Amino acid sequence: MKEVLPQFNSTFSIDCVVFGFDEGELKILLIERNEEPFKDWSALPGNIVDSDESLDQSASRILKELTGLGDIFMEQFYTFGDVNRHPQGRVISIAYYALLRLGGDKAVKPISSYAKKAFWKNVNDLPRLAFDHQMIFEKGLEKIKRRIKHQPIAFELLPEKFTLTQLQNVYELILGKKLDKRNFRKKMLSFGVLKELDEKQKGVSFRAAMLYKFDRRKYAKLFGKEISF
Amino acid sequence: MKEVLPQFNSTFSIDCVVFGFDEGELKILLIERNEEPFKDWSALPGNIVDSDESLDQSASRILKELTGLGDIFMEQFYTFGDVNRHPQGRVISIAYYALLRLGGDKAVKPISSYAKKAFWKNVNDLPRLAFDHQMIFEKGLEKIKRRIKHQPIAFELLPEKFTLTQLQNVYELILGKKLDKRNFRKKMLSFGVLKELDEKQKGVSFRAAMLYKFDRRKYAKLFGKEISF
DNA sequence: ATATAGTGTGTATTTGTTACACTAAGTAAT
DNA sequence: ATTACTTAGTGTAACAAATACACACTATAT
Numbered sequence: 001m002k003e004v005l006p007q008f009n010s011t012f013s014i015d016c017v018v019f020g021f022d023e024g025e026l027k028i029l030l031i032e033r034n035e036e037p038f039k040d041w042s043a044l045p046g047n048i049v050d051s052d053e054s055l056d057q058s059a060s061r062i063l064k065e066l067t068g069l070g071d072i073f074m075e076q077f078y079t080f081g082d083v084n085r086h087p088q089g090r091v092i093s094i095a096y097y098a099l100l101r102l103g104g105d106k107a108v109k110p111i112s113s114y115a116k117k118a119f120w121k122n123v124n125d126l127p128r129l130a131f132d133h134q135m136i137f138e139k140g141l142e143k144i145k146r147r148i149k150h151q152p153i154a155f156e157l158l159p160e161k162f163t164l165t166q167l168q169n170v171y172e173l174i175l176g177k178k179l180d181k182r183n184f185r186k187k188m189l190s191f192g193v194l195k196e197l198d199e200k201q202k203g204v205s206f207r208a209a210m211l212y213k214f215d216r217r218k219y220a221k222l223f224g225k226e227i228s229f
Numbered sequence: 230m231k232e233v234l235p236q237f238n239s240t241f242s243i244d245c246v247v248f249g250f251d252e253g254e255l256k257i258l259l260i261e262r263n264e265e266p267f268k269d270w271s272a273l274p275g276n277i278v279d280s281d282e283s284l285d286q287s288a289s290r291i292l293k294e295l296t297g298l299g300d301i302f303m304e305q306f307y308t309f310g311d312v313n314r315h316p317q318g319r320v321i322s323i324a325y326y327a328l329l330r331l332g333g334d335k336a337v338k339p340i341s342s343y344a345k346k347a348f349w350k351n352v353n354d355l356p357r358l359a360f361d362h363q364m365i366f367e368k369g370l371e372k373i374k375r376r377i378k379h380q381p382i383a384f385e386l387l388p389e390k391f392t393l394t395q396l397q398n399v400y401e402l403i404l405g406k407k408l409d410k411r412n413f414r415k416k417m418l419s420f421g422v423l424k425e426l427d428e429k430q431k432g433v434s435f436r437a438a439m440l441y442k443f444d445r446r447k448y449a450k451l452f453g454k455e456i457s458f
Numbered sequence: 459a460t461a462t463a464g465t466g467t468g469t470a471t472t473t474g475t476t477a478c479a480c481t482a483a484g485t486a487a488t
Numbered sequence: 489a490t491t492a493c494t495t496a497g498t499g500t501a502a503c504a505a506a507t508a509c510a511c512a513c514t515a516t517a518t
Contacts, residue, residue: 010239010240010241010278010280011239012239012241012310012321049239049310051239051312051319052312053312054310054311054312055308055310055311055321076307076308078305079284079305079308079323081241081278081283081284081323082283082284083280083281083282083283090280092241092284092323094308094310094321163496164496164497165495165496180476180477180478181496181497181498182477182478182497182498182499183475183476183477185497185498186498186499187474187475204484204485204494204495205484205485205486205493205494205495206483206484206485206486206493206494206495206496207482207483207484207485207494207495207496207497208483208484208495208496209495209496209497210496210497392465393465393466394464394465409507409508409509410465410466410467411466411467411468411508411509412506412507412508414466414467415467415468416505416506433463433464433515433516434462434463434464434515434516434517435462435463435464435465435514435515435516435517436463436464436465436466436513436514436515436516437464437465437514437515437516438464438465438466439465439466459518460517460518461516461517461518462515462516462517462518463514463515463516464513464514464515465512465513465514465515466511466512466513466514467510467511467512467513468509468510468511469508469509470507470508470509471506471507471508471509472505472506472507472508473504473505473506473507474503474504474505474506475502475503475504475505476501476502476503476504477500477501477502477503478499478500478501479498479499480497480498480499481496481497481498482495482496482497482498483494483495483496483497484493484494484495484496485492485493485494485495486491486492486493486494487490487491487492487493488489488490488491488492
């Protein structure tokens with residue numbers, strides 16, 4: 001404990017809305033809190049920002065601690081700062097969303113002291129969340145809905161090789177509506193950022209679909225030309 | 230001074246990118262600092278968030294102190310939190326942009342202690358700015374560029390009654406490119422959110438243009454249907 | 459009356475969006 | 489081998505939106 005200027009009596013935390021695509025469902029990562037306030041409640045993963053890390057670094061760290069994964073697509077989307085959002089003092093929260101490739105079965109770790117466990121939950125079936133985390137989640141979902149219409153972030157949720165149908169599913173889940181298969185393919189392929197591989201889906205009990213890869217190089221060139229659905 | 234938890238050794242401020250449209254130019258509001266650090270430098274208007282105000286309230290207060298105006302269109306757009314962005318400690322900054330109607334000659338007040346004066350400056354001719362304010366400005370400009378393409382925020386920069394040419398000018402300045410007059414009008418009018426008045430421009434030495442008003446009621450109905458330029 | 463400066467209007471072309479239904483390929487069961 | 493099943497993959501016509509483009513009108517000043 002040390003003396004500080006009175007105006008320094010405040011702190012800031014990061015909260016993450018981590019989206020994952022699993023078994024045809026759009027899910028987010030939640031933790032069960034092991035500390036007061038809101039002990040035993042579900043909450044978004046988050047933590048206090050350390051004094052020697054930037055906001056982006058802090059967000060990466062939190063996700064790394066929770067999933068063991070680095071190099072994850074993350075973006076800051078809003079800062080929540082209502083006076084009473086935290087019962088123990090003035091804590092504002094800088095919110096990030098992240099898109100995670102599941103599937104390679106990167107196990108989510110039960111972590112550090114403040115959380116008992118971490119788990120995935122369908123976005124349409126969330127429990128009551130601690131603090132103002134419901135609001136943070138909603139704003140995060142709204143943001144990626146908007147984002148996916150203009151930039152191809154959907155790839156971040158899929159494994160490296162994917163089928164067009166899988167990609168379409170991701171779009172449909174995020175946008176919350178059905179898309180026409182032919183129109184979707186026509187448009188998606190017309191952007192020229194997908195590379196068709198010489199490889200087909202395996203282990204399915206029906207006609208196997210072609211696999212595609214996202215071509216980051218071509219995308220980088222095309223950046224600025226916006227995409228819309 | 231009182232004792233606080235060690236992690237509370239940090240604070241947060243608001244910085245505002247305040248856009249104004251004046252004499253055919255797009256300008257932002259700057260202050261000249263009267264305090265260390267960066268004494269005598271130009272900077273974006275900003276201040277420490279009080280312990281009993283939300284972020285939005287704080288942003289409004291700062292603008293009110295500076296301009297005497299309330300009810301200004303403002304929106305939070307990003308939070309800047311690099312470790313060393315403030316030389317005297319860990320200070321993150323929540324950035325807002327604001328759009329201001331000039332013209333009724335709402336004088337900008339030289340204000341409180343931390344600023345010697347406030348002044349407008351063309352966005353294409355900015356001085357060197359304190360802290361990371363150049364970056365904040367750039368991100369703010371980028372945001373309103375994106376925003377204006379989808380929602381009709383341009384009205385916020387104009388007086389209540391305006392001509393279509395004035396509106397087009399605002400779009401051109403923000404987007405940084407010329408637009409076709411006929412196409413602009415066609416599109417703008419097709420949204421149905423402009424009301425033509427029975428009134429013409431006065432005091433010009435050429436054919437006077439019709440005046441229009443923005444119809445907030447109709448706009449509210451239409452919200453969700455996005456606009457694009 | 460004339461020069462000037464900005465207002466206001468229409469159409470054709472191209473581009474993008476939507477709606478819509480069948481055949482092809484592979485697997486599994488018999 | 490045949491059949492049933494399930495998903496993959498494909499084209500076109502109708503419609504809507506975006507773009508490119510040029511001239512006559514009106515108010516004022518001299």
